[in-house]
Structure formats: C-alpha cells, structure tokens
Amino acid sequence: MSMRMSWRLASRLSVITLAVLVVIIVTVIQQKQSSHSQPVSNTTASTSGLQGTDLGGTPAPNFQLTDQYGKTVSLSQFRGKPVVVTFLYTHCPDVCPLTAENLHASLQKLGGDAKNVAILAVSTDPKRDTTAEALKFSTAHNMQDYWHFLTGTQKELSPIWSSYSIYAQQQQQKVNHSTALYVIDKQGKERVYMGDDFKPAQMAANLQQLLKEK
Incomplete structure (x- = not known):
C-alpha cells in the first residue's frame, strides 16, 4: 500500500514539476520576445523628463x-x-x-x-x-x-x-x-x-x- 502511495505521490510531483518548468520556459520566451520588439509605451517619462x-x-x-x-x-x-x-x-x-x-x-x-x-x-x-x-x-x-x-x-x-x-x-x-x-x-x-x-x-x-x- 505504501509503495502504491509513493508511486502516486512521485507521479503527482513529476506532473507539478513539469508544469512549473513549462511556466518558466514560457515566461523566459515572452521576456526575450518583448526585449526585441519595438517600444510602444509613450505614457512614461524618460530620464530627461520627455514623455515616451x-x-x-x-x-x-x-x-x-x-x-x-x-x-x-x-x-x-x-x-x-x-x-x-x-x-x-x-x-x-x-x-x-x-x-x-x-x-x-x-x-x-x-x-x-x-x-x-x-x-x-x-x-x-x-x-x-x-x-x-x-x-x-x-x-x-x-x-x-x-x-x-x-x-x-x-x-x-x-x-x-x-x-x-x-x-x-x-x-x-x-x-x-x-x-x-x-x-x-x-x-x-x-x-x-x-x-x-x-x-x-x-x-x-x-x-x-x-x-x-x-
């Protein structure tokens, strides 16, 4: 019984671990894409005080x-x-x-x-x-x-x-x-x-x- 429970626990943990990895990978990809995209925000002020x-x-x-x-x-x-x-x-x-x-x-x-x-x-x-x-x-x-x-x-x-x-x-x-x-x-x-x-x-x-x- 304990072996079955351990197997189930390990299986669930592996699924959770995989899901976390997927989230991390997606986040990294999105950050890389945004860093290469053209800037679109114009509501913030630059260091010089200019808006954009x-x-x-x-x-x-x-x-x-x-x-x-x-x-x-x-x-x-x-x-x-x-x-x-x-x-x-x-x-x-x-x-x-x-x-x-x-x-x-x-x-x-x-x-x-x-x-x-x-x-x-x-x-x-x-x-x-x-x-x-x-x-x-x-x-x-x-x-x-x-x-x-x-x-x-x-x-x-x-x-x-x-x-x-x-x-x-x-x-x-x-x-x-x-x-x-x-x-x-x-x-x-x-x-x-x-x-x-x-x-x-x-x-x-x-x-x-x-x-x-x-």
Whole structure:
C-alpha cells in the first residue's frame, strides 16, 4: 500500500514539476520576445523628463525625399529645430488620419512656437503616395503648411524604413505598417519614441522642452 502511495505521490510531483518548468520556459520566451520588439509605451517619462520611450540620444539616420509640393527635403536641413518623424500613407482608413489630426492639435498647442519645429511624414505606400495625393491628404488634415509629407520609390523608401525599424507591407488596399513617431532634438539625436496613441498635450510638452534646449 505504501509503495502504491509513493508511486502516486512521485507521479503527482513529476506532473507539478513539469508544469512549473513549462511556466518558466514560457515566461523566459515572452521576456526575450518583448526585449526585441519595438517600444510602444509613450505614457512614461524618460530620464530627461520627455514623455515616451527613451532612445538614448543616438544620431537619427538622415534621409532625403520629395514633399507634397515637389520640393526635395532632407532630415539634416532641420538641424537646430526639434523634429518629429512619423510614417503614414494617404489611403489609410484609420490610424494615419488620426495621427495627422493629433499632430495638428499638438502644433496648435505650441502656438507661435509651432514654426520652430519640423514634422516629417514618410510614406509607407510608394505605389499610391504621389505628390498630388500627399498634398490632398495634407490639406484634408490642415497640415499642408505644417509638415512635409515625403514620398518616394520603393527603392528610396525601403532603406529609410529599415533604418527606423519600420515594417511596411501592402495587402490589397491597405498597408500594414509600424506606427511610430520619433522625436528628435536640435542636434539631430533621437530622444524618445511615441506610439500612435500619443496625446497632443504629450507631444506639445516634449517639443516645448526640446525648444528650450541649446
């Protein structure tokens, strides 16, 4: 009888041990996956006091594209101004229009300081985002004179997406792409990352702080 009980006890203990090991393994895998995923939180403050995920002040990769007016625009030409770089497409039915509206609201909160910041919206849809479509989208969201909606060919855009860890893949009439806003300081350094759920007050506060920096 005691041998039978011991066998049952050992069996139950082995099952419990296996279950604990499974939980530990799953937890480790999830932690590794989260450590390699793109930061999405924008509600926390970085060590500098900026709201968003701290990017450590690494130099922002430069790029050059064509804006909604057909002008050649590069990131480096805005040295001396805080810059927001985001990634959108003109036929987007949901997130991109909201991002544009929230950026417009952010600039309104800045008042006269809005002219001292730059916003660059990089296309994620090279096939359909023409100069004309970029201007149409910009006008629809009152951003035609407040940002540069930058378009280009697949060959021109792909390296930029890669350098900013952006995924962009067209699927039928939609483009699945990463949503990201990189806030860059006057020295051209990446300061914080903000997700598409940012609040205009958060963005305005970040830009106001960067405007005060030398």
